[in-house]
Amino acid sequence: MASEPRLSPEDDKLLDRLAARVVELHMEVPAILTLESGKPLSVLAGQAMVFFEPFVQPLFSFPDYRRYAALIERREAIEALILRIEEHSERARSRGRSGGTPPSSPSGSD
Numbered sequence: 001m002a003s004e005p006r007l008s009p010e011d012d013k014l015l016d017r018l019a020a021r022v023v024e025l026h027m028e029v030p031a032i033l034t035l036e037s038g039k040p041l042s043v044l045a046g047q048a049m050v051f052f053e054p055f056v057q058p059l060f061s062f063p064d065y066r067r068y069a070a071l072i073e074r075r076e077a078i079e080a081l082i083l084r085i086e087e088h089s090e091r092a093r094s095r096g097r098s099g100g101t102p103p104s105s106p107s108g109s110d
Helices: 009-024 028-059 065-072 075-098
Strands: none
Touching: 009 028, 009 065, 009 075, 028 065, 028 075, 065 075
């Protein structure tokens, strides 16, 4: 594993965008659970993405599809994605507590 190169800046940006989107959709828990449980199958997942690419690309515009397929095969990239999701989630929670309006509680008065 020491021979594997570190993540490039472009890969970091891709993982950061993906983590931000996961948090934006409020899918942190399912995403982290899926990533953690799928780590042993990461190579298979990457190969499946390559196999399905001809079907996915015409339906969805995802220019970094191949880079993501290559990244998903690397366990350190999966771990980096999990950490980024957690960081984005914590930032979103802290912004919600400090900057936003407090959540309204249902009251019985009209």
